Amino acid sequence: MYKKKWQNLKKLDNNSYELEPEAIKRIQCPLKVNFSHIAFDWTEEHFIASDTAGYLYYIDLMNNCPSYQKLGNVGRATFVAFNPINKLEILVGLATADIKILRINADVSQFRLLIAHKVPPVYVSFYKNYCLTSSHKEVIIWCLNSCNKAQQLRACPKNFIIKKTSFSNLGHIVVLYYNDTFQIWNFNQLENNVKIDAKIFGIRNIKDFVFTQNGRAMIIVSTQNKIIILNTCNWNLMKTLNLPDNFIGVKYLSLVPSLDSGTISIMACILSSSNLYFFDLNQSCVIDILQVTKPIKKIAVSSTGRYIAYIEKEGHLKLIISEKLFSKKCESLQKLIEPCRPLAHGIYDHLQCVRQSIKHELRLERLILILKEYGEYPGKYRVLIWSTILNLPANKCSYNALANKAASINFTSDILKNYPLASRSKHILLMTTVHCLIQWCPLLVQCSFLPNLVFPFLIIFQKDLLLGFELILTILLNYCQKWFEYHPLPPLNVLGIIENILLQADPSLLNVFCERGITSSEYAWPLLKTGMSEVLSGPEWLILWDNLISCKKPSLLLMSIVAYSICSREIIISSLQAQESIKRYFTKQGHIGAHELLKVAQQLDNNLPLRIHPSHYLRDEVITLPSKGPYPPFMLHDFPKFLTDEISVLELEKLKEKQRIMRQCNQKIIEIAEINRLEHEAKAFMDQINQTRLKEAHKSFKQQLFDANWEIRTEQRPTETYKASCECICDQFHGTLHLNLDTTSDKDIVCSKNGKTKRYFQLQEDVNKLEYEVQSFLSSLRSQKSRVVNS
Secondary structure (H helix, E strand, O other): OOOOOOEEOEEEEOOEEEEOOOOEOOOOOOEOOOEEEEEEOOOOOEEEEEEOOOEEEEEEOOOOOOEEEEEEEOOOEEEEEEEOOEEEEEEEEEOOOOEEEEEOOOOOOOEEEEOOOOOOOOEEEEEOOEEEEEOOOOEEEEEOOOOEEEEEOOOOOOOOOEEEEEEOOOOEEEEEEOOOEEEEEEOOEEEEEEEEEHHHHOOOOEEEEEEOOOOOEEEEEEOOOEEEEEEOOOOEEEEEEEOOOOOOOEEEEEEEEOOOOOOEEEEEEEEOOOOEEEEEOOOOEEEOOOOOOOOEEEEEEOOOOOEEEEEEOOOOEEEEEHHHHHHHHHHHHHHHHOOOOOOOOOHHHHHHHHHHHHHHHOOHHHHHHHHHHHOOOOHHHHHHHHHHHOOOOOOHHHHHHHHHHHHOOOOOOOOOOOOOOOOHHHHHHHHHHHHHHHHHOHHHHHOOOHHHHHHHHHHHOOOOHHHHHHHHHHHHHHOOOOOOOOOOOOOHHHHHHHHHHHHHHOHHHHHHHHHOOOOHHHHOHHHHOOOOOOOOOHHHHHHHHHHHHHHOOOHHHHHHHHHHHHHOHHHHHHOOOOHHHHHHHOOOOOOOOHHHHHHHHHHHHHHOOHHHOHHHOOOOOOOOOOOOOOOOOOOHHHOOHHHHHHOOHHHHHHHHHHHHHHHHHHHHHHHHHHHHHHHHHHHHHHHHHHHHHHHHHHHHHHHHHHHHHHHHHHOOOOHHHHHHHHHHHHHHHHHOOOOOOOOOOOHHHHHHHHHHHHHHHHHHHHHHHHHHHHHHHHHHHHHHHHHHHHO
C-alpha cells in the first residue's frame, strides 16, 4: 500500500469536498463503482473508504485541501474501521467471513487474519484494546494486542436474528434482535446478561441505537417518530422525545459531539426516503444547517464532530467541515438565549493552544533537567520530545511532493542490496524513505552507507513516516557536515579532525593505531557512518542520541567517536593484537555504556583548544526545516566539483551500467579460461596415462624376450639360431605386430609362443581403446568451449 500518488479532493465550497470512485475499465463498457463503507480514525487526521470493487481510499485531513490515496484491492468489504491502538492499521470485514488487519504503509498482500466468523460480519465497535464484531448469527470479542479471539458470546437464541451490536465506552455490550429485544452484557461479567423487551417503553420496530460519548446513556429510535433515552446504569427510561411529523421512518442515526465541550446535543438522522436531517436534542427541533439535495445511504461523524462524511445513493462521497456549520447555529442560539455569554473558541484555536502548551511543557531547559536526572527520555514520548526539540514542522505538502516523484521513478540503485531485512514491512519503510531522500538529493544514490545511517532512526519513527523523514533530513543537514567532499571516498577532512582530537587527548593510543596499520578510516568511519548504532546496544544508542539531540551540538558526535576509542583503550592494547581484530572491533557491538561515552565526550568538548575543536571547522548551530514551502536543498557544494558540474546523475547511472556489462564480459572470459585450463590438464593427464601404459607394454615385451632366451638356453640351442631368433623378435617388436620366433619345431615351445603373441595383441587393443577414449573426451571439451564462446 505504498508508492501511490496523492490527489486532492474536489472542492465544492469553503466547507465541503467530494470524491468519486474510479470506474473499472472493461473492454465493452466501464463497470460502475460506488462507495460502500467509511470510517474516521480516532485522531481526526485521516479516514478510510471502501468501494464496491474492493479498493480502499485513504484520505488525509491534515492539509488545507484534503487529499486521498488509492490503496490496493482487499476484497469486497462489509465494514471498515481504524485500529484504536495503532492508527496505521485498519480492520476490514470481508464477504468471505474473515477480517483483515492491514497496515497503511505496507503492501495489501501483507496482512493478518481474524478467522472465527461463519457468516460475514457487518458491525464493529471497540472498547480499550478489544474489538467487537458481529454477523446476523454470532458475536465475537477479539483481543487487538494478540489478534486472537477472546470470547464468543452466547447470543442469538433459536429463531432470532441479530440486527445490531455495539460496545459502549463503559464496557457495555448490547445486542439488538429483530424482535425488538435487547441482550446486554457487562465486559467484566460476561457470564451474566440482561434481556430487555423494548415494547415496555412503548416503542416497536426499532431501527437503530447509539451510545453517548461517555457511555452513560443509550439513544434508541423507532418507526413511530419517537426517541427514547435509557440510563445505562440501571437501564431505566430517562427521556422520551417526539420527532416532527416529517421525520417518517428513521432508519439510521449518528450523534454529533459539540466542538467546544464534546457533549452530545445534535443527532444526524437518515430517513427511509434517504434524506438527511439534523435534530437538536436539547431544543427538540430540526436544525436547518445542511441542504442535502441528493439522497444518501450512509453517514459517519468524527470523534469530536469536526467532520461529517456521507455516501450518496449514487455512490459519491462527500466530506463536510461541520465546525463552520454548527458555529453559525450556536451563535444564533447564544444571541437568543445568552446574549452576554462569550463565544466558544474554534477547534483551530484549541489545537494552537495545545501546541503552545506542549512547547511550553517540553521546553529544552526542562528536558535537560529530566535527562540529567533519569539519563534518558521515556520511550513512550521520545518521538514527541525529539520532534519538539528539533522543531520538526510536519510539512506534509513537501513530503507528498517528494513521495509522488519517487513513486513515479524506477531507481536502479543497489544501495539496499547490501542491507537485507527479514521483515517486508520494514524493508518497504526503508525503501520508501531512501527513495524520497534520493529524490531530495539525487547524488545520494551513490551513498552506500545511507541505509545503515537511516534505518535506526526509522525504527523509532516507524508509526509516523513523515516525522521520521524530517528527522533524517535534520540529521543529514546538521550532523553530517563535510561528509561528502571526497565522495564516494570516506570524508578524509572529518576523519582528520577526529585524528587531531585523538592526538591531543591520547597520543599513545594513536601511536598504537599507527604501529598496527590502523587508520581513521578503520576506527572512526565505521562508527560515524552508522551513527554508532552497530557498536552500541539499542537502549544505549537511544541514550546517546537523546543527549546528542538535546545538546544541539553536531560537534559532540565527533567527540563521541573519539571517546569510544578512548574508552576501549585497554581492550585495544591488551587483547586486540591483530589488525583484523581491531577492524572487527569497530564494526561489532561492544560493551561500552552510553553514559561513560558521553562523560568522556563532554570532557573532550570542554578541554580541547579552539584550533583543533570541531566547532572551528563545522557549523555548531542546528538548522531547522521550514513549515511551508519545499525542504532546503542539500549542501551540494560539499560534493566534489566533478560530480556536481561535469557528471550528472544520469551519466553516473550510464557509467554504472557500462561497469556492469564489463563485469559480465570479464566473467565470461574467466569461464572460458577455466575451460581451457581444464582441457589442457585433461589432455596432459591422458598423455601421462598413455605413456605409462606404453612403458608397461615395453616392459612386457622385454619380459617375453627374457623368457624366450631362457627357454633357448635350457634347450641348448645353437648360438646362431638363438641370435637369429633374437634379431627376428627385436625386428618384430619394432616394426610388426606379430612375434614369431624361428626355432626348431617343438609343440610345447610353439604353444608357449602363440600364447605370448595373443597377450601382445590384447595389450595392443587396450592401448588403442584408451587412445580412442582420450580423443573422445578432448572432443567433448572442445564442443563445450565453443558453446560458451558463442553464448
